[in-house]
Structures are given as structure tokens and as C-alpha cells.
Amino acid sequence: MATSGVLRQLMYTAHGPPLSALAMRSGTIPTPGASEVLVKFLASPINPSDINQVEGVYPKSPSLPAVGGNEGLAEVVQVGRDCATDLKEGDRVIPRWSCLGTWTSHLASDAGNFIKLPGDVDPLQAATLSVNPCTAYRMLHDFCQLQPGDYVVQNGATSAVGQAAIQLAKVFGWKTINIVRKRPEDQAKGDAEMRAHLQELGADHIVYDDELMEPDTRALFKETRPRLALNCVGGKPLSTLCKVMPQHGTVVTYGGMSKKPIMLPTAALIFQDLHFHGFWMTRWNDTTDLAERQRMLDTLLDLIRSGQLATRVQTHALENWEEAITQATAPYKLDKHVLVF
Amino acid sequence: MATSGVLRQLMYTAHGPPLSALAMRSGTIPTPGASEVLVKFLASPINPSDINQVEGVYPKSPSLPAVGGNEGLAEVVQVGRDCATDLKEGDRVIPRWSCLGTWTSHLASDAGNFIKLPGDVDPLQAATLSVNPCTAYRMLHDFCQLQPGDYVVQNGATSAVGQAAIQLAKVFGWKTINIVRKRPEDQAKGDAEMRAHLQELGADHIVYDDELMEPDTRALFKETRPRLALNCVGGKPLSTLCKVMPQHGTVVTYGGMSKKPIMLPTAALIFQDLHFHGFWMTRWNDTTDLAERQRMLDTLLDLIRSGQLATRVQTHALENWEEAITQATAPYKLDKHVLVF
Numbered sequence: 001m002a003t004s005g006v007l008r009q010l011m012y013t014a015h016g017p018p019l020s021a022l023a024m025r026s027g028t029i030p031t032p033g034a035s036e037v038l039v040k041f042l043a044s045p046i047n048p049s050d051i052n053q054v055e056g057v058y059p060k061s062p063s064l065p066a067v068g069g070n071e072g073l074a075e076v077v078q079v080g081r082d083c084a085t086d087l088k089e090g091d092r093v094i095p096r097w098s099c100l101g102t103w104t105s106h107l108a109s110d111a112g113n114f115i116k117l118p119g120d121v122d123p124l125q126a127a128t129l130s131v132n133p134c135t136a137y138r139m140l141h142d143f144c145q146l147q148p149g150d151y152v153v154q155n156g157a158t159s160a161v162g163q164a165a166i167q168l169a170k171v172f173g174w175k176t177i178n179i180v181r182k183r184p185e186d187q188a189k190g191d192a193e194m195r196a197h198l199q200e201l202g203a204d205h206i207v208y209d210d211e212l213m214e215p216d217t218r219a220l221f222k223e224t225r226p227r228l229a230l231n232c233v234g235g236k237p238l239s240t241l242c243k244v245m246p247q248h249g250t251v252v253t254y255g256g257m258s259k260k261p262i263m264l265p266t267a268a269l270i271f272q273d274l275h276f277h278g279f280w281m282t283r284w285n286d287t288t289d290l291a292e293r294q295r296m297l298d299t300l301l302d303l304i305r306s307g308q309l310a311t312r313v314q315t316h317a318l319e320n321w322e323e324a325i326t327q328a329t330a331p332y333k334l335d336k337h338v339l340v341f
Numbered sequence: 342m343a344t345s346g347v348l349r350q351l352m353y354t355a356h357g358p359p360l361s362a363l364a365m366r367s368g369t370i371p372t373p374g375a376s377e378v379l380v381k382f383l384a385s386p387i388n389p390s391d392i393n394q395v396e397g398v399y400p401k402s403p404s405l406p407a408v409g410g411n412e413g414l415a416e417v418v419q420v421g422r423d424c425a426t427d428l429k430e431g432d433r434v435i436p437r438w439s440c441l442g443t444w445t446s447h448l449a450s451d452a453g454n455f456i457k458l459p460g461d462v463d464p465l466q467a468a469t470l471s472v473n474p475c476t477a478y479r480m481l482h483d484f485c486q487l488q489p490g491d492y493v494v495q496n497g498a499t500s501a502v503g504q505a506a507i508q509l510a511k512v513f514g515w516k517t518i519n520i521v522r523k524r525p526e527d528q529a530k531g532d533a534e535m536r537a538h539l540q541e542l543g544a545d546h547i548v549y550d551d552e553l554m555e556p557d558t559r560a561l562f563k564e565t566r567p568r569l570a571l572n573c574v575g576g577k578p579l580s581t582l583c584k585v586m587p588q589h590g591t592v593v594t595y596g597g598m599s600k601k602p603i604m605l606p607t608a609a610l611i612f613q614d615l616h617f618h619g620f621w622m623t624r625w626n627d628t629t630d631l632a633e634r635q636r637m638l639d640t641l642l643d644l645i646r647s648g649q650l651a652t653r654v655q656t657h658a659l660e661n662w663e664e665a666i667t668q669a670t671a672p673y674k675l676d677k678h679v680l681v682f
Contacts, residue, residue: 059608059612234607253607253610253611254611255607255611256606256607256608256611261604261605261606261607262604262605262606262607262610263602263603263604263605264602264603264604264605264617265597265602265603266575266594266596266597266602266603266619267400267597268619269594269603269617269618269619270594270595270596270597270619270620270621271400271619271621271624272619273619273621273624274619275616275617275618276605276610276616276617276618277610277616277617278607278609278610278611278612278613278614278615279611280611280612280614283612283614
């Protein structure tokens, strides 16, 4: 099949702040090599790690010049002549690895670099599935054996991972305490919207980060004794969270929004018996059997179909990438910002 | 059997610096209750946690007034009338739990509060077995499955736990990198003695803590890729150690000699995949089946008999307790200081 149209992609030739480092590039749509498939992207989200890659502060990055983005949903438009694959034209795929560059209208790459997705799932939900919901899924399953009714606490609960964790915990029978930042007083209206949204997702408790040491919150932790804490903030807020954690808890870090290191008093480890791990979806994908990943994706796709898992999405035409980046990096947002092609 | 002599014990009625808080007390040797045994202590070490208890900065402490000490070897001198125990006069025992108070010539307590030890083991080695060597044993076994030839790194390598870890690692086929503090220049002679002693125990590498970032040390870590780190220091020295640790390492904290918290960049958890746990022998003893503890003690007793495990001991008559405490809390020491009765 011949492909008409023009290749458009968001590229960077040097690391720096995304708005100045990135630029739109037009070109000719590539012809797939013999073992390659050519895909056309439908939707590609802007994740914090994508931003960090452009900034040059991420440990796994493509070599420069590079197309931005690591996640997205694409459609196969052409299959290479000698390509040993069951992919065919019209199939929907997501990248198997990071660093393929998804902020592009088209990509020709080895067939093995893609995972086939069923065609009956909302494209925006499929496009935002493989990073944030999968991160939430793994952190809830891989670090301690939660029992029905067990509590999980998380900071950064409004993040896309946080919202997915609320929904997944509910599906699997666990309850959540959700720590959020309080907005300045002049934005208090947003607070009400945020609370309503998290509650609709299934949040059992919502706590402002500056209220962690207050008697009500301490009583809540004492009563619910959360066994697992998900951390994307670090710094003092995490130190405070550790103070109210019960004995033997597990703390899994997947982000460091505060840009401050984690400070642990020795006693939190020895006497409180807290356990600290980190989670990185990229490493999990790079080191785990595809069949296990497929099982997780199938589970999550079923939850999307049944409406039990949904990412709140705001779309931007690729041409409006500057606005998309600006909104994706703004504080207090509830939406995942997605480029569409 | 009637017991002659006088009860002598080292007591504290209020928390404070050990030299001022502790005092010698004489009294009448107690008669054991019907379900109790009366034991006479032979030797009781001074451990850092004993000091912290007297200072009032330890999370598990006896109620005041209290006899100091948590570890020691005793001999059964009288068995209570209705005591359902296989202990008999002349048997050697160690405390099953902490907080019994071992800095005493005699103690009457429930038979279930003691564990019988064989009589053929050197009393000073038996007296110092249950805290430090057991801590080293558990940390080497319980946090990752080390393979033959694997490397373990530890700071505070001259501590009693550190010396036991060197010996046990050698027995079990693991190699050690041992981080030590360098003495001031005018004490450099002690350094040579320390190095010779650790090497005699089986230390594979000895590294000064201020040399961790030097090219030779970094090369050593790169080559040996230690999978397990034992930490009793914390603070900046641990942050530096984490920088040279390879990916996926496990860090077990059992002390905080620097009295500074552990500071971890988020990246050490997410991208370096370091895992942080704490170990507290008291909790392990309190929560573990006696049979499992017995298996560990039997293994360690065999190693003591064969000369593969030895604690370097310096004894002090109970009357000289002030000198004993002073030496036990001095820096750069290699000996465990033990009160004898």
C-alpha cells in the first residue's frame, strides 16, 4: 500500500527546556525496510519522563537528534516484504520499548518493536495505557501481597499513576488514602473539583499533605494501618508520611516531584521496619517476559472496556504542541495531555 | 541447693549518660519462685543497644528501676519447685528475650526466659553469641540469596557485627569489602593493627571511608558488584556508598553510628534499583519460632568450636564497670568488652 501525506514529527537536536529544545519537522513518510512495518500514530501522550528526556535528565534516552515521546497508539499502514510478523495493515499497536519516538505521524521500525492491541478499545485509552496504568498495576502487585480490605496510601494522588492506582485498588479490593497538595486559596475552586473527581474514581480518603501530622490523619493511619505507600514526591512530605506509617510498611518510589532527596531516619528502617524500593516501568518492560506483560495488558484492557479504568484525557493537535507541553507540565492538573495526528 | 554469697548488679533508676546513671547495688540473692530458675551470670557483654537503653533512646527498654544489659551467659544454680523445665543445676543458659537485665551476678526468672546452651563452648564466646554474631548471620541470609563468590560490602567493619560478618561470609563462601574509618595521623599505628586483624579474620578488601569515590575503589566496586551492603553508619558515608553500589543492590541498616539520617536521591531507588531494609535482632527473636533460632545458634556454636568464628573479648570485673563502659564506648576499638562476675 502506498502511503500519501507528509511525515510530521516533534524533534530535538539538543537537550534543554522542551519549549525551546523541541521543533516541528516535516518530511517524507519513510518506506519500511524488508523486516519493518510502517505505522501511523493516532495518539501519543506527554508523560513526565518524556519531558525529562528532552531536558537531558533521564537515564535512558535516545541518541540525538531524536523524536520525542515514548508511548502512543499507532495503526499499521504497511508491512515490509520479508517481515516475519503476524501484524497486518489496520492492526493497532503500541511500542514494546521506550525511546522509539512517538511524537511523530509515522514510524518505520522492526515489527518486533511493537505489541499488537485489540481494535475495540477507545484509542485515547489505549494510547495512555502502557506507562501510567501499568506502573500503578505493578506497584500494587509486586512489592507486597495485599489482602482484601488492606489500605494503600499514595502521595501525588492526582497524577495519572495516582488516578489509575485509585481505580485499580478498588477493582482488586484494596482501599486508598490519597495525599494531595492543597491549592493556594485563590484557586480553592479547583480543590473541590479535584476532590469530587478522585472520589468518583473510588478514593476512600483524601488528605492534604500539610495535614499529615494532624490528629485526625494520625488516627486514620492508626486505624487503617496502610501496608503499602506509593511515593512520587520525596523530600520532606515523604519523611512526614513515613512518620505516620505503621510498622513493617513498604514504600515504593516511582517519582521525585519535589526534586528533593528522600531522608530516612535510621529508626524508620531498624525499629519501624519500613522497606524502601523503587519502581521503573522501563526496566520492568526491558527485563520481563512478553507473555507476562501481555497478561497485564489484557487485564487492563478488560477494565477499560468495562469502564472500571479510565484515564482523563485532553487532546491537542500535533501543531499545537507548545500549548500541549505547557499544559502537561502545569501543576494541579487532572488530565493527561495527548498529541493527536 | 542453698546459694551463698551476695547479689551484685549494675542498676539505673533514671535514664542518662551511663557513667552517671548507673550504680552498683548489693543485696540478697533471690530465691526462685515455684516456676522460676535462679541463674548465676558468668559473663555479660556491653553492647551499644545496652548503652542506648540506659540513655533512654532505645525503643524497647525495661521499666525503671532496671538492671542494665540484655545479653550474657549464666549457669543454673537452683530450679523452682514446680518448674516445668528440662533445665537443671549446672546447665548453661542465655536469655531468650531482651530486657531481662544481665549486668547482675544472679537472676531469678521464669524458666521459659532462658535458652539452654551446651557446656563445652568457651564461656566468653557463648556470652557474646546471641546479639552480634546472630545479627551478622541473619543479615547475610535473610535479605538476598547470595551465591558462592558474591561480594558483600559493609561499613563499620571493625564493629563486633562487622567482624562476625567477615568470618561468617568466609565460612559461607562470600567475599567482603570492608569500609573502616581512618584514624588521625598520630594514631596511625592502630590502623595497622586493625588491618592485620580484619585480614586475619578473612577480610578480602579493606577500604577507608574517605576513599570511596577514588578511582581504585570505584574500580573495585565495578569489578566485584557487591549485591548486599550492611550499614551501621548512615549519613553522608552511606550516601557515598550508595553512589558506588551497582544496580539492584540491597542495603540493610542495623545501626546509625553517625547519628545522621540516610539521604537517598530518588534515582537511587527508581533507576539504580537499590532496596533498603532495616534489621533488628530483638524483633527477629520476638517474632521467630524458637526452633529456627536454635538452628542458627547450633550452626554458630559449631563454628565457634572449630575456631572459624571468634569474638575478640576483653573482660572486666563487675566492680570495674566504669572502666568497662568507658572502653566499650570508645572509638576505634576492636574488642567486645565483657563484665565477668
